[in-house]
Amino acid sequence: MNRPEPDSRDLFAIADLAKEFGISTRAIRFYEAKGLLAPERVGATRIFRRRDRARLILILRGKRLGFSLRDISDYLSLYDADRSQQVSLLIGKVDERLASLQAQLSDLQTTISELKEIKKLADERIKQAG
């Protein structure tokens, strides 16, 4: 395979990025298949530039924050088109995500309370029996 020159600071092979970010080359190709990345090609080999690498970083950050690839894709698509619409979309998605996390937190707190109550009653029964 023709790989980008090792010393060329803004050309990356798929394996370079996979290694750098601790993800599989399969995952990177998957993101491309989903339209989140569009690296150049030299024949069949993907050539990633700094811009592609920056997009990958945004993708991974979005994932960490719990957004779907679809959400991330929608957001990235607006980078060139409409920046203010991109910001609006971001605000909406963040609010949505925040609400979802708050709901999950609430559910967890309820579950934790129930478990603590069960434990409390169980502990009391142990004392009576023992």
Next chain:
DNA sequence: ATTCTCACA
């Protein structure tokens, strides 16, 4: 070593 596709969870 890299690419693509299909099956699979």
Next chain:
DNA sequence: TGTGAGTA
């Protein structure tokens, strides 16, 4: 949302 296998 990815992975594994087989392929060229």
